[in-house]
Amino acid sequence: MNGSLPIDPSPAALEAVLFAAARPLRTEELARILGIDPAGVLQLIAALEEAYAAGGRGLIVERVAQGYQLCTHPDLAPYITRVDRPCKTSGLSQAALEVLAIVAYRQPVTRAEIDALRGVRSDAAIASLLERELIEEVDRAGGPGRPIRYGTTEAFLVHLGLDSLTDLPPVPGIGGEGEGKSA
Amino acid sequence: MDRFDTGCHIRLESFSGPLSEFVARVRRGEVSIRAVRLCDVTGQYTAALKALLAADLARAGEALRLCALLVCLKVRALLPAPLPAPPAEEDAAAEDERLAALAEAYAGVREAAGRLRALIEARSGRAWREGGAAHGRPEFTRPVGDARAADLAAAWRRVLARQRRPPLPERPFSVEAQLPILSQRLRAAQRIAFDALFPEEADRSERVCTFLALLELIRLGRVRAERLGVGQPMLLVWVGREAAAR
Numbered sequence: 001m002n003g004s005l006p007i008d009p010s011p012a013a014l015e016a017v018l019f020a021a022a023r024p025l026r027t028e029e030l031a032r033i034l035g036i037d038p039a040g041v042l043q044l045i046a047a048l049e050e051a052y053a054a055g056g057r058g059l060i061v062e063r064v065a066q067g068y069q070l071c072t073h074p075d076l077a078p079y080i081t082r083v084d085r086p087c088k089t090s091g092l093s094q095a096a097l098e099v100l101a102i103v104a105y106r107q108p109v110t111r112a113e114i115d116a117l118r119g120v121r122s123d124a125a126i127a128s129l130l131e132r133e134l135i136e137e138v139d140r141a142g143g144p145g146r147p148i149r150y151g152t153t154e155a156f157l158v159h160l161g162l163d164s165l166t167d168l169p170p171v172p173g174i175g176g177e178g179e180g181k182s183a
Numbered sequence: 184m185d186r187f188d189t190g191c192h193i194r195l196e197s198f199s200g201p202l203s204e205f206v207a208r209v210r211r212g213e214v215s216i217r218a219v220r221l222c223d224v225t226g227q228y229t230a231a232l233k234a235l236l237a238a239d240l241a242r243a244g245e246a247l248r249l250c251a252l253l254v255c256l257k258v259r260a261l262l263p264a265p266l267p268a269p270p271a272e273e274d275a276a277a278e279d280e281r282l283a284a285l286a287e288a289y290a291g292v293r294e295a296a297g298r299l300r301a302l303i304e305a306r307s308g309r310a311w312r313e314g315g316a317a318h319g320r321p322e323f324t325r326p327v328g329d330a331r332a333a334d335l336a337a338a339w340r341r342v343l344a345r346q347r348r349p350p351l352p353e354r355p356f357s358v359e360a361q362l363p364i365l366s367q368r369l370r371a372a373q374r375i376a377f378d379a380l381f382p383e384e385a386d387r388s389e390r391v392c393t394f395l396a397l398l399e400l401i402r403l404g405r406v407r408a409e410r411l412g413v414g415q416p417m418l419l420v421w422v423g424r425e426a427a428a429r
Contacts, residue, residue, distance in 0.1 A: 019312065022312040022313055092300075098295075
C-alpha cells in the first residue's frame with residue numbers, strides 16, 4: 001500500500017507487522033514501517049508486551065538478533081515440543097556443534113584453522129552448517145592462497161536466542177587472540 | 184624451483200592464485216596436498232592450457248611441469264612415510280608442550296560446544312515464524328514449488344562439490360539436447376530425487392547442462408521442486424501436461 005497510513009499505529013499494528021515479517025525487525029525498520037519515530041516504537045513494544053502479559057497470551061515479544069520478533073511463551077514449551085516442525089538446530093552432531101562453536105567464537109575463521117583446532121577434518125560438519133544456514137562464507141583471508149573464511153549468520157543468533165555475538169557465554173581458551181571480544 | 188608465472192591461476196577451497204605459487208606452498212608444507220583433490224587442479228589446468236597453447240608454448244610447458252610436480256608431491260604424500268627418528272629430549276619437551284596446548288584448546292572447543300548445545304536446548308520449547316529475508320542480504324524467495332530458489336542453489340552447490348573421481352574427457356553436451364532427455368525421464372518417473380539427476384560419472388559439462396535444462400523446465404512450469412525438510416533431499420515432481428491430465 002502506498003501513501004499515508006489509514007490509522008495511527010497501535011500495539012495491534014506492531015503485532016501484525018512482526019507476524020508478517022517472519023524475521024526479527026530492528027527498531028529503525030519498525031519505525032519506518034509504522035511511520036513513527038524509534039522512541040514511539042519502543043513505547044508500542046512495551047504496550048504490546050504488557051497486553052500479552054495481562055491477557056495471559058501464548059506469545060511474547062522477544063529481542064533477538066538486534067531486533068524484535070514474536071515468539072511462543074516459554075511456559076508453553078510442553079505443548080510446543082509436541083509440534084512437529086523443522087528446526088535448523090535439531091539433530092546437530094557433536095562435530096557440527098564443535099565447528100559451530102569455533103566459528104561463533106573465533107570468526108571469521110578458515111577451514112584450515114577449524115581443522116587445526118579439532119585435529120580432524122571438518123568438511124562434512126561445515127557443509128551441514130552451511131546447508132542449515134547457521135554459518136556462511138564471509139570473506140577470504142588476506143595473504144597467499146586467500147582461503148575462504150566463515151562466520152555465523154543471523155539465523156544462528158535467532159536459533160540460539162542471542163541478541164548479538166557479545167551475548168555468547170564466555171568460554172576461556174577458545175577466543176584465540178581476540179578472546180573476550182566478539183563482533 | 185624457478186618461480187615463473189605460467190598464467191595458469193587456480194581457485195580452490197584452501198587457495199586461490201597462480202599455480203606456481205600453489206606448488207611452492209605445497210613444497211614448503213604450507214598447504215596440505217592430502218587435502219587437495221588433484222582433479223580440481225587439473226580440471227582448471229586443462230581449461231587454462233587450451234588458452235595457453237594458443238598463446239605461448241613456453242608458458243604451457245611450464246604449467247605442464249608444475250602439474251607433473253604436483254602429482255609427484257601428492258604421490259609422495261600418500262606413500263607410507265618412514266618411521267621418524269626418536270626425538271631429541273628438548274624436541275620431545277617442545278612436542279609435549281605443543282600437544283598440551285592443542286589439548287587445552289580442544290577442551291575449550293568442547294566446552295563452548297556444550298554451551299551452545301545448552302542454548303539450543305533452552306530454545307527447543309519455543310517457536311517463531313521464519314522465512315523472511317535476512318538483514319543486509321538478498322534472499323531468493325521466488326518459489327520453485329515448495330522449495331525456494333535458494334534451496335535449489337544449495338542442492339546444486341552440493342552436486343558440484345560431490346564429484347570425487349577425476350572427470351572423464353568432456354563430451355559435447357548442450358542444454359537443448361538435455362531438455363527432451365530430462366523431460367522424458369521426469370515424465371516417466373513423475374517424482375525423482377534431485378541428486379539422482381547427477382550421477383558420479385557425469386562430467387562437469389553434463390551436470391551444468393542438466394541443471395540448466397532443469398531450471399528451464401521449472402521456468403516453464405513443468406517441474407516443481409519440493410524440499411522435505413532441512414538436511415532432507417530435494418524432490419523434483421513432474422507437473423507437465425501428462426501429469427495434470429491424470
